[in-house]
Amino acid sequence: MRDQVRAAVAEITGREPSDVRQLGGGDTAAAFAVRLNDGATVFAKTAPETMPGAIAAEAASLAWLAEPGTVAVPAVYGHNDRWLVTEHISTAAASxxxxxxxxxxxxxxxxxxxxxxxxxxxxxxxxxxxxxxxxxxxxxxxxxxxxxxxxxxxxxxxxxxxxxxxxxxxxxxxxxxxxxxxxxxxxxxxxxxxxxxxxxxxxxxxxxxxxxxxxxxxxxxxxxxxxxxxxxxxxxxxxxxxxxxxxxxxxxxxxxxxxxxxxxxxxxxxxxxxxxxxxxxxxxxxxxxxx
The missing domain is CATH 3.90.1200.10 (Aminoglycoside phosphotransferase (APH), C-terminal lobe)
Incomplete structure (x- = not known):
């Protein structure tokens, strides 16, 4: 799976991954933190084949929520039919x-x-x-x-x-x-x-x-x-x-x-x-x- 993540992130972003770490969490997708050769970290996720259109729907949703400039949502770096790559957000305590x-x-x-x-x-x-x-x-x-x-x-x-x-x-x-x-x-x-x-x-x-x-x-x-x-x-x-x-x-x-x-x-x-x-x-x- 990590090789698939590297290939997808490289294709979508045009930047080479150096490290892939799988994340826990959601019920619908496998998710990964991907460190790139330039030092940046991105977030990548894939949806099951049984959910056609799920990645496109999420990418469109994120863009639409971001458009008015009100709430914070991760920036979308790109996607294809199976993979979505976005900004990686660090975690802190709720304040x-x-x-x-x-x-x-x-x-x-x-x-x-x-x-x-x-x-x-x-x-x-x-x-x-x-x-x-x-x-x-x-x-x-x-x-x-x-x-x-x-x-x-x-x-x-x-x-x-x-x-x-x-x-x-x-x-x-x-x-x-x-x-x-x-x-x-x-x-x-x-x-x-x-x-x-x-x-x-x-x-x-x-x-x-x-x-x-x-x-x-x-x-x-x-x-x-x-x-x-x-x-x-x-x-x-x-x-x-x-x-x-x-x-x-x-x-x-x-x-x-x-x-x-x-x-x-x-x-x-x-x-x-x-x-x-x-x-x-x-x-x-x-x-x-x-x-």
Whole structure:
């Protein structure tokens, strides 16, 4: 594998690698820190052959998130069908100051907007990925119906078909889809989302937090924030407070966290089994109670 890494990095960057070190981490790809002969270090990753278009989707996502100059994302040095080479970011402890900065930057990123709900990044494929799961980017003018059709229902069907979600649980989630216009809160314009903003995709650097492994698309800004709540994030209260200073959230947003967590919880149910199904049903019940 290291020979493949060296060859890919040399082809993409035009610079010769001198050392390759495999990194731990994500579920979807093999990742490496690659030291070049000129002393610089880059990050290289490859996606499985079972995920066509995943590298192109991530490269387009990173470029789109970088375009407004708000959040920190690794610079893309290049890619081909199998390999992505980006800036390598050193790791540091999460600090309150970096969390404050992230909240402000995330608010500015969302405000940069998107052409539509479900819009893919420029140059990104409609058939994209979130982790190991396929994710279709289909533009729509209305968030509630789009979220139900393209984010909840595809994974709900797969979970039921696989037997990881009971018919009783499915009925609760289906009810959310039926009543989503009443559950969605005030209408908002499409936000520019990271799209997979769980804590593992917040990389804490020396002075700020960097966003990595995006599944970017146009969506509702509360979805990114609900993802931060899902598995916990260092200094989350500070991130949210700084966000609200820049771009206050609509009244009742905390009651809608369960609604926005339905998508990632169903993805986890499909990928990792019935252990997440109960959480998905609980999130659906929370959404229904919040009216």
């Amino acid at each position: 309150p100051q970096a969390a404050d900065r992230l909240g402000r930057e995330l608010a500015a990123l969302h405000a940069a907007g998107a052409p539509a709900f479900g819009a893919a990044p420029p140059g990104g494929p409609a058939e994209a990925w979130i982790g190991l799961a396929p994710m279709r980017n289909e533009p729509s003018e209305q968030w509630p119906s789009w979220y139900a059709r393209y984010r909840i229902e595809p994974y709900l069907r797969r979970a039921v078909d696989a037997g990881t979600l009971s018919h009783e649980g499915s009925a609760v989630i289906s009810r959310v889809c039926e009543e989503i216009d009443d559950l969605a809160g005030p209408a908002e314009p499409p936000a520019r989302l990271h799209g997979d903003l769980w804590s593992g995709n917040v990389h804490w650097g020396e002075q700020r937090a960097w966003l990595i492994d995006p599944a970017a698309h146009g969506g509702h800004r509360e979805t990114d924030l609900a993802m931060l709540h899902l598995f916990g994030c260092p200094h989350l209260d500070r991130i949210l407070a700084a966000y609200q200073e820049v771009s206050p959230l609509a009244e009742g947003w905390r009651h809608r966290i369960g609604l926005h967590q339905l998508f990632p919880l169903l993805v986890h149910t499909v990928l990792f089994g019935s252990g997440y199904a109960a959480q998905a049903v609980a999130a659906a019940r929370s959404a229904l109670r919040a009216r």
